[in-house]
Amino acid sequence: MAASGTVRILDGSTFVVSQDTGDIEATPTEPTGMFSLDTRFLSKWVLTVNGERLNSLSYDDLQYYEARFFLVPGMATHYVDAKLSIIRERAVGGSFRESIVILNHDEKPVDLEIRMDAGSDFADLFQVKDEILNKKGELYAEAEADRLRLGYRRGNFHRQTVISCSRPARFDSNGFAYSVHLEPNEQWHTEIDVQSFAIGPGGRDLRMGLRAHGTERLALQHDLEEWIANAPKVNSEHDRMAATYRRSLIDLAALRFSPLSLGGATLPAAGLPWFMTMFGRDSILTCLQTLPFTPQLSRTTLRILAALQGTRFDDFREEDPGRILHEMRYGETAAFEEQPHSPYYGAVDSTPLFIVLLDEYERWSGDVELVRELEPECRRALRWIDDHADLVGNGYIWYERRNTDTGLENQCWKDSWDSISYRDGTLPPFPRATCEVQGYAYDAKIRAARMAREFWGDPAYAEQLEREAVALKERFNRDWWVADGGYYALALDPEGRQCDVLSSNIGHLLWSGIVTDERAEQIARHLVGPRLFSGFGVRTLAEGEVRYNPIGYHNGTVWPFDTSFCAWGLRNYGFAEEAATIASGILDAARFFDGRLPEAFGGYPREQTKFPVEYPTACSPQAWSTGAPLLLLRTMLGLEPHEGHLAVEPKLPIGMGRIEVLDIPGRWGRVDAFARGRLDLHRLAD
Template structure:
């Protein structure tokens, strides 16, 4: 897994992960390299001067798409009187470019042999992730007079890396070199360009005609400036809050991903493993950032609609109406060794698609999109009714049909041991998890509004509302765990409860399926000592058999999870409880310089004093990036209401004054002001 000193720059699904010297020396398990289209295009990129490796003095990640490294020859203990400095300045965007500059600080001239070792294993990202690189095709390397070509061929599948330099270089099959004579106090510089190709027969690139956002460095710079200018401004007495917001805004820009051939951008899920579209992650991120970047919702909905399932495909777990889980472009997807072309094994993306469309309209007033996607929405609702109800009892279930490479758990807690009974045993399949029933309830309620207001189908609206009301009634009967007074995490096919206390109950508040007289119990659990660590709500409560403070879905704290829980608490009127969670998570963000990781440990806050990052967490990750934005919305009580934006702030005292300026929506742009007045200590 990526060690802490790796440097990452990215643009869409092209990214570079390197050591702090800028070097890349990938091993099967080390996800360093230049990646694009889920393929590693460089696995070796090592700079030497006169045969010597270089040592890092410092680096700057200037923007998400560029970084600069300051290096000297020799080992760490020797560099103090170095007479040479080496600067590597690199950027991604269309291609990968590196400018190499060498400065001679000596009073004597020097003769230098500068060499870059370059190579690629063309590993599929899945092979890197699973630590198996077992190529079935043929690798090749061709040194030409003015370039080095690295390639991989398997049938008609061809990927190539082409390296050129601005100054004359000597190319061989393992890299390229320069012989340089440097006078005292002078410098030498060259530009290296690495282009990636996904070639079909006839040498045509798969991405031809595709407009990647940005492209060249200036375009990227311009695009980022415009992105920031279009978003609301956040000013805050509490300095770290404004900093966190700024960090998130830039990371969100970096995570925008333009799928092949469909146009528009949606948030990719996270670096390094998930730089692609995910139904669930993209939708939840759009929901989080709606007040700040509403345009992402529009394109995400359109792209997911364009790829909505139309047929039964058991390998890809596709059904008519189902919204995709994950799309990949690498070799294993191409040769159907993995099902991601796209893969549909997600049980929540489909109801969440309907939820996002409605929420987006409430903010934007974009009725045209609601009309445009009526057919897709109806197909999604049909999927919930007809294909997801595997047991015939009106709930949404999952059981994978692709038993080789499909996902066992198709809810957001998708690790193998995330769903358990109180005694720790794992239920059989099919399974139904509680939060998904909430989403399905909310999808029907929201679709009823859209059917009445935009689709001119009041009869459909009535039916949806009746179905939703019946679901709510049954759910509150079948899922309530009487001795613990919370909702079960899941049901098994026999209707037995997976009766553990989990964070999922917070999502139920968000969806509105919780009976009002039970909401207070749920709120108390969420900020109670078993679930709340002081930083946030644990995925699984302390005291459960499978609880482990660093168990991926069995005790860690997921910032995104907490943001929806806070939203849910606020929805049911528990503003102080919501602020408690928001305060904890935003405090934790300070320890990560505003960039919340995917997950951190569930240790009690007073034990560790700082949040312990989960070891293999992705960062930046889209729904962690969206978290501070949804927390801001929640604390400020921003809510579209009859064409206006209503603001009802409930902030902790320590946050001081916050202003959010130019919030876009159907009202044009409005400002929201708030002052911290809640004494959270009193709650505890």
């Protein structure tokens, strides 16, 4: 790869963002560093030879957990006659290990002073994101004969970075150095180990219980190979489909996150760099997308979220009994309650989605044991929907933040401040109720009724839930329908007035099943119509709305995850052609990002830009964008569990050709699915 930009490597709870030379020089505008548990453990990591900075010839990000940098001293004009070359190779896997190789290409011996400047500001990730560094504790640096300790203390909050080397080095408080003599054509090598510690009572490392993928490259490689081997195999005449699928699997492996104190189980973190932690909504939706391919993520996600379900009323964290968390953080600002994410419960969709995922997981896996194990948590979640989420008293789920200092204003997936509006562009008062959350609640009640009848031995409760779901569907179709537009409103305000803009949220209503059959065709037409469909995906807000902006975060961009659920919803209502059209757009977009779909990209019309324009601060990789191609595969092949078997009913876009998905796991064991579409030879040759 040519040298440019930043290089990111990650492994679950640890990630490193560096310059293309491998150096780290953290600034407010360039958030590089080594991060773990929402803390930056390295903010400076600069290699010099004889006091001279190095320049990059090229770098390779070999796997998600390792990278290699090829460097020479001096500026670019020196490259032709460089007498030294330097190779930096690094990997993360619970710790950060770097090897340095220096090669003398001269016919004369050389004496070199090799130095690594090292330091840490121990910044909280929220401080880095907000470009505000306000440390209230004590930073220290302690040089010992064989290591350097960098640390930060504030009360009981104690973080430490320990640096050691395979060769003897001269350590000081700002780094370490070597004096090296190299004969002609000789090379020198050292290994550097960087360990990060979250120190608790008694000096114990709080992360000792975490599942690490290993600190050695062979262990990391074996883990990745095993992950890929356990997933279904995808072969396609359209080779970009198979490449995008593999890229998604690898990124999912990288995003596996192990929460503290939960025995090393993993769930998908939301995304790099800002959201390498658990998010209720993001983790659940990612599991729904990837269920046919990586079902093990769903089981652990459900158990972890159940273990952290709300038990009390806490306005600061916006916790209620039965509520499923929104976000968990482990940094300094959470520890000292400068922000509420310890955990924070300010989301209204993760609770019904928890029930949806449990039922969908059982339909695929046949894991009745988990459904019975989590019955109490499901019942508490259903009580939260009925007793605590209905802030207005009309049977809908509403939100209004109780933590007015640091809580989220909008507690749906479109959580930016201006994402919910009326047609004239003004913002509604609180509380607010968004349409897709009512669909999730409807779906949760229907699914919980099935579980109550079949697994909990409570048919009376099942009948009650079904009656409630029917009544909710009837009310919803009365109150949310925008008659002059032929679609459902984005939201209601507390007076029942509609936020009557056309948005992508209507696609979520399809996959939840709350849309009446006679209105589904109008919704389908909107989703593939020119106002919502850009040619690459479904816009979050329709072109022509007052707040429409093709690069507005939730007001006109295309989110691949959002589009994938729109396609799934279309397929569930029998609109296979429309679902294939949407799937084709997103998969076409993926090739412009080497198979790694970003969090969001611009909603410009495809014919105008010819390629998808990436949103400037999009996370990449991001879990539910990584999951989008997998849900689209399921949608295109029509994969659905049916009476203990896997049903396959393909409908492929033109140009897809033949697809094979082999060894799909489920209650049926492992089965294969095949589909053939019409090849577009011109497109295939692009």
